[in-house]
Amino acid sequence: MTTFVDRVELHVAAGNGGHGCASVHREKFKPLGGPDGGNGGRGGDVILVVDQSITTLLDYHHKPHRSATNGKPGEGGNRSGKDGQDLILPVPDGTVIQDKAGNVLADLVGHGTSYVAAQGGRGGLGNAALSSARRKAPGFALLGEPGGFHDIVMELKTVADVALVGYPSAGKSSLISVLSAAKPKIADYPFTTLVPNLGVVTAGSTVYTIADVPGLIPGASQGKGLGLEFLRHVERCSVLVHVLDTATLESERDPLSDLDMIEEELKQYGGLGNRPRLVVLNKIDVPDGKDLAEMVRPELEARGYRVFEVSAVAHMGLKELSFAVAEMVGAARAAKPKEEATRIVIRPKAVDDTGFTVTMEEDGLFRVRGEKPERWVRQTDFNNDEAVGYLADRLNRLGVEAALMKAGARGGDGVAIGPEDNAVVFDWEPSVTAGAEMLGRRGEDHRFEAPRPATTRRRDKQAERDEATEEFEGFEPF
Structure with missing residues (x-):
């Protein structure tokens, strides 16, 4: 059963915003x-x-679909809907967030560092918030915006100061166990270590962290063995320690050829050429191992390496x-x-920035792109003519028609x-004031207008009586 996962594809969906409510206050003796x-x-x-307590992405490997809750719709009586609850996903220190194309979106290093992977949709305004002196009784409300949905790739890169690299069974796990309090699995067969082990x-x-990077064999940088899965854990380490086996039982191997092979794999992986290195000749407690270490040490020093002869089993040379x-x-x-201290950079928009663009495409279609127009379209209920007219007025005021x-x-x-995959398409009919002249004064109700003076009401009633009398006088009986 898989116990360590350092790369997963996660599908995250934020909550949708709740719809606004269109309601009219009703009370006894106050019908409007x-x-x-x-x-x-x-x-x-x-x-x-x-x-810091999370060390693997295993949980997201089993449950790759995560979503936050939706906002509640508004209600009558000026009651706003409840906000949706944020979904907090804990990740290990050193997690890199990428999109599916491989572009880095965030590099999460340090306890408490956060990244909003998907943003919740805004709630729609109710008709109480949309009312104004000109629009006293809106018969519509704005829809809530849909929440963001993204497919992201999370990749864990171990945060450590030192990386132990070398062939399987070279003694890396034994070395990290005696240098620190780490207790990795140790055995004498290849690929004993299947996960990076960390020790302090x-x-x-000086206090530093050290990581045992498993699985480096010829072809690791091309995906052979386990190397490609764990080479990424070397990237953050500032010092590389080559652990060479001086008591290997394989006749075709020796410390110099092992070093050349590992260096070639690191070169093929890329980005590690400038890291300082030193060489550890391990297992000198074995007589043949001690003799071989003394033979190859001059060659390694001639290449510019600092060389240390140690034995993890016998605890020899560890302090140095x-x-x-x-x-x-x-x-x-x-x-x-x-x-540097965090600085807030304010970049004001240019004075001629309209906030949208209009382009003509090859098929003769005019496409409008911009944050405000696209958001307004998402918030519009196209089954309500008044809401559509309100959208037309907003677009006109923004300057889209011009x-x-x-x-x-x-x-x-x-x-x-x-955008092309999610656009509202219509046949444009230019007008002087967008939809205002065509659809009338939207959102106004004469029942909400201020009452007329008493003298005016009396004159109107008298005029109605005089008109009725004239009609009666002209009536001829049978």
Whole structure:
């Protein structure tokens, strides 16, 4: 059964926003109390948060579909809908978030670091929020926006200062077990280690983490064996330690050829050429191993490596090794540029930025793209003529109609608002004031108009009586 997973594809869906409510206040002796429809609630977000207690992506391997809750619709009596609950997904430290094309969206390093993988939809406004002096009784409300839906790839890259690399059964797990308090599985057969093991080492005043990277064999960078699955865990390490087996039972292998092979795989993987390295000749407690270590050490030093002869089993040479690694880690940390304080950068929009674009496509269709027009379209109930007219007024005030005329659009031309896979398409009919002149003054109800003065009402009633008298006087009996 799989117990360690460091790469998964996750399908996340944020909650939809709740619809606004179109309602009129009703009360005894006040049959027309005005609009009182509440707003819809916001949909919940899907948020990835680094949790130090999580070390694998196994949970998301078994359950790759995650979704937040929807916002509740608004209700009459100016009652707004409840917001959807955010979905918090804990991930290991060092998780890289990518899209399916391989573009990095976020690199989550450090406890509490978060990333909003999918944003919840806005709640729609109720007719109470849409009312104004000009629109006293809107007979419509805005729809809630759908929540975001994304397919993302989560890839775990171990956060450690030092990576132990080498052939299977070279003694990496044994070495990390004696240098730190880690307790990895240890055996004398290849691929004993199936997951990266982390340990914390204290050498003097320096504390650093060390990782055992398993599965490096010839062809690992091309996917052979387990190497490709775990080479990514080397990327964050600032120091590489080659662990070479001086007591191997395979006649075609020796420490120098093993080192050349591992270096070639690291080169093929890429991005690791500038990492400082040192070499550990392990298993010198075996007589043949000690002799072989003394033979190859001059050649390794001639190549520029610092060489340490150790025995993880007999605890030989470990103190010198741990302090040497601590020195290299300290130098690597000092060489890193200091993190600058977080600065808030404000980039105001250009004065001529309309917030949308109008382009003419090859088939003669005019396409409108922009955050506001597309959002307004999603919020519109196209079964309600008043809501459609309200959308037309908003687009006109934004300048969409003027931009269409400037782009060469004529009456009857097709206009699409939104992307190709999800757009609203209609035949455009230009007008001076968009839909306002064609559909009248939308959202106004004469019943909500201010009452006329008493003298005016008396004159109107007298005029009605005089008109009735004139009709009666002209009546001829049989």
